Amino acid sequence: MPHDLSHLDAALATYPRVALLEGPTPIQKLQRLSRLPELNGCNIYVKRDDLTGLGGGGNKLRKLEFLLGEALAAGADTLVTWGGFQSNHARLTAAVAAQQGLACELILTPSAVRSDDDFCHNGNVVLDALFGASIHRLPRGVAPDTFAAERVDRLKQQGRKPFVMPLGGSSPRGSLGYAACAGEILRQADTLGIRFEQITVPNGSAGTHSGLLAGVTLAQAPTTILGYSVLATEEQASALTVEKTGQVLQLLSPSTALAEASIKVDGSQRGEAYGAPTEAMLEAVRLLASQEGLLTDPVYGGKAFAGLLAAVRRGDFPAGSNLLFVMTGGLPGIFAYRSAFDG
Numbered sequence: 001m002p003h004d005l006s007h008l009d010a011a012l013a014t015y016p017r018v019a020l021l022e023g024p025t026p027i028q029k030l031q032r033l034s035r036l037p038e039l040n041g042c043n044i045y046v047k048r049d050d051l052t053g054l055g056g057g058g059n060k061l062r063k064l065e066f067l068l069g070e071a072l073a074a075g076a077d078t079l080v081t082w083g084g085f086q087s088n089h090a091r092l093t094a095a096v097a098a099q100q101g102l103a104c105e106l107i108l109t110p111s112a113v114r115s116d117d118d119f120c121h122n123g124n125v126v127l128d129a130l131f132g133a134s135i136h137r138l139p140r141g142v143a144p145d146t147f148a149a150e151r152v153d154r155l156k157q158q159g160r161k162p163f164v165m166p167l168g169g170s171s172p173r174g175s176l177g178y179a180a181c182a183g184e185i186l187r188q189a190d191t192l193g194i195r196f197e198q199i200t201v202p203n204g205s206a207g208t209h210s211g212l213l214a215g216v217t218l219a220q221a222p223t224t225i226l227g228y229s230v231l232a233t234e235e236q237a238s239a240l241t242v243e244k245t246g247q248v249l250q251l252l253s254p255s256t257a258l259a260e261a262s263i264k265v266d267g268s269q270r271g272e273a274y275g276a277p278t279e280a281m282l283e284a285v286r287l288l289a290s291q292e293g294l295l296t297d298p299v300y301g302g303k304a305f306a307g308l309l310a311a312v313r314r315g316d317f318p319a320g321s322n323l324l325f326v327m328t329g330g331l332p333g334i335f336a337y338r339s340a341f342d343g
């Protein structure tokens, strides 16, 4: 029986959305990795959300479809957002602004754990400037949301119409992009004739995880969504994911309750801090690259894939399980982390 997605589709259609993807991103099986004896006969698939076409691609474009819909409906002429120097969300907001002919202001904050030249000046920040964004680099200790509020006041005084996006684009509206992605995955699973036991994602600002979970909940699909937290601790990320998933469901179907037991966050891969490299991350990025020719980033995808590898090697899944890993993009981050990959 194919999934019934009518409820989800109808609910999503009530929100303004600007198409930024060319169509569904591919789902591919990792042929070589899935044959490694240590992976215990599991079938590992990837959802190629790194292949979204604009601005170097990545998961933020799905959120930006709904955020841009919201911004244009509000008459915005300037997009404002913030993040770290290597924020993929900031980069893709700048790309979308360029494509739409909007102004863009990015407020970028330094990292607590990386301050080398590549981190500060390579990777995403190179691209932000190419897309024509105005960049405000904050010194340590200045709160980006406070700075953003001041910038917004100033822009309004100048007669502009700024629209502010939260960290990672993970407002409830932005997270609808991943509820839509859940529908897309379930349709592809129907076409492939398989059921995914688990969908694995990195969990940063939790919009990707929350959107997917709200989507599969509404479609009544029994797929587990597991998020590896890379930013907050397991406990904090779990609480945030409960809250966000509830908010997304509220937008889509207020009568649908969230079973709290369906929130699965694993904090084992975060390491000492957000953005701090771990041995397991380095091994996971190298394995995917050397065995499959695929690129994951050191901050999100590398850590989440390391978690999936550890679980599969441990024997958490019976042979024949179909496991889907969402590749969320972030390729520019590899260049920012050159020193971590040296040697």
Ligand SMILES: *Cc1c(COP(=O)(O)O)cnc(C)c1O
Residues within 6 Å of the ligand: 058, 059, 060, 088, 089, 168, 170, 202, 203, 204, 205, 206, 207, 208, 209, 297, 300, 301, 328, 329, 330
């Ligand atoms: C932002 C980001 C994530 C995490 O998504 P959230 O919705 O913030 O949890 C994962 N991977 C990449 C490459 C990202 O840029």
